[in-house]
Amino acid sequence: MDPVTRLGVVGCGLMGSGIAEVAARSGLDVLVAEATHDAAEAGRRRLTVSLDRGVRRGKLSEEQRDQALARLSFTHDLGDMADRQFVIEAVAENRDIKTDVIRALDKAVEDSAAILATNTSSIPIIDLAVATERPAQVIGMHFFNPVPVQQLVELIPALTTTEETVERARHLTQQLGKQAIQAPDRSGFVVNALLVPYLLSAVRMVEAGSAVPDDIDRGMELGCAHPMGPLRLLDLIGLDTAQAVAESMYEEFKEPLYAPPALLRRMVAAGHLGRKSGRGFYTYTA
Numbered sequence: 001m002d003p004v005t006r007l008g009v010v011g012c013g014l015m016g017s018g019i020a021e022v023a024a025r026s027g028l029d030v031l032v033a034e035a036t037h038d039a040a041e042a043g044r045r046r047l048t049v050s051l052d053r054g055v056r057r058g059k060l061s062e063e064q065r066d067q068a069l070a071r072l073s074f075t076h077d078l079g080d081m082a083d084r085q086f087v088i089e090a091v092a093e094n095r096d097i098k099t100d101v102i103r104a105l106d107k108a109v110e111d112s113a114a115i116l117a118t119n120t121s122s123i124p125i126i127d128l129a130v131a132t133e134r135p136a137q138v139i140g141m142h143f144f145n146p147v148p149v150q151q152l153v154e155l156i157p158a159l160t161t162t163e164e165t166v167e168r169a170r171h172l173t174q175q176l177g178k179q180a181i182q183a184p185d186r187s188g189f190v191v192n193a194l195l196v197p198y199l200l201s202a203v204r205m206v207e208a209g210s211a212v213p214d215d216i217d218r219g220m221e222l223g224c225a226h227p228m229g230p231l232r233l234l235d236l237i238g239l240d241t242a243q244a245v246a247e248s249m250y251e252e253f254k255e256p257l258y259a260p261p262a263l264l265r266r267m268v269a270a271g272h273l274g275r276k277s278g279r280g281f282y283t284y285t286a
Contacts, residue, residue: 008086010087011034015147017046018146028071033078034075050148078105080108082109089119090143093122098118119141119142122189139166140185140189151179157185197258213231231282235282238275
């Protein structure tokens with residue numbers, strides 16, 4: 001199977017920038033799209049800062065950083081994705097926004113054999129696939145944060161996805177130095193179906209006054225050897241993202257354990273989103 005050489009990434013936030021960085025470091029020609037020129041320039045700065053950090057920490061040489069930067073280009077026009085062989089969207093975890101992006105990519109990408117992948121963490125892939133004229137070539141590729149560090153990618157075929165598309169996505173995962181598992185097209189897939197109820201349970205413990213965040217986190221870190229407690233992990237994920245995932249899962253299954261607790265909703269409404277806003281269950285400095 002021929003390797004992917006021209007990759008498109010739509011969205012250059014936390015997840016999109018991580019995917020783009022890993023791809024550029026793996027030798028791919030990467031075109032990153034953002035909604036506006038200013039957002040595209042902000043994405044360029046985010047990636048440059050991340051690669052510079054890699055040099056300081058000894059993860060890559062200055063030459064490797066410069067080569068990765070040379071493989072990255074930026075645009076605010078999805079029409080520029082016309083020549084891409086494979087495009088991964090990593091925009092906000094919102095069904096309407098993702099549907100609009102996938103539909104626009106379907107029209108923009110000229111190669112009828114090109115694959116459109118979504119980095120959704122909870123939205124059913126079939127809902128996005130049927131918005132295109134190429135449902136056989138739409139697949140979920142769920143990366144994990146931080147993308148340069150985490151090794152897993154969940155591959156989620158829809159009912160319409162062909163086996164060839166799955167294998168091409170698996171091959172790209174290997175190109176990026178990641179490992180794949182195949183997950184069912186059900187909200188939450190494999191990892192979040194197990195993880196989200198656990199995270200929400202920790203929020204409910206705080207809400208009920210059963211324990212304070214630091215005790216909950218230290219309990220799971222020291223007692224269960226978790227690398228990060230549930231509330232610190234929520235702050236890293238982003239409370240707004242966690243709420244969106246929980247809502248999507250609750251919408252599909254109507255199971256109370258997936259329902260976002262009131263405290264989570266209030267914190268999101270207040271803008272206390274975790275690390276990215278400087279305040280969540282903990283306070284962060286720049």
